[in-house]
Amino acid sequence: MSSKTTVWEVDVLFGDCDPAGIVFFPNFCKWMDAASLHFFVQCGVPPWRELVKTTGIIGTPLLEIHTHFYRPATYGERLHVHTRVQEWRDKVFIQHHQVRRGDELLCEGRETRAFCIRHPDDPGRIKAIPIPADIRALCGG
């Protein structure tokens, strides 16, 4: 079964841009992270603050990111982040985001993430767990 795709809407503000009026790149990362959580919530996964109480899962930290910027965006524009899971591995998954302005592709990101819990031996560390089968099924496996 292929992953569901969700869409996160962004209205670009003046404060999101650099002095040239172009969206400053960390904002794309911030919007993709918001789109990542939105993906799971739309799929029916409880928000992390609830999930931590029942499963110990604190969220899906990033292990690696790869982002390609094709076209700039500016304030006053409405963008859409299209998000899906491209690949499920044992402990990590690759989440794919396309930031679009209408039909135009502006930015594409691939994130390697893992479901993590607090490390049992050291609360200062976290630990990746095997992808929970129920969460994967909710996301369209």
Ligand SMILES: CC(C)(COP(=O)(O)OP(=O)(O)OC[C@H]1O[C@@H](n2cnc3c(N)ncnc32)[C@H](O)[C@@H]1OP(=O)(O)O)[C@@H](O)C(=O)NCCC(=O)NCCSC(=O)c1ccc(O)cc1
């Ligand atoms: C994520 C970790 C806990 C994983 O450590 P461990 O639990 O010891 O796992 P391992 O090192 O054994 O690796 C686990 C698996 O990942 C795989 N792995 C590790 N790195 C990679 C990369 N880069 N690519 C692919 N696969 C990888 C590895 O091969 C293991 O797979 P298996 O062979 O199937 O077991 C640790 O690497 C870590 O703490 N990294 C730092 C995480 C971090 O600080 N990220 C940035 C900030 S977090 C953040 O922004 C955030 C966003 C959203 C949220 O909800 C929460 C947090």
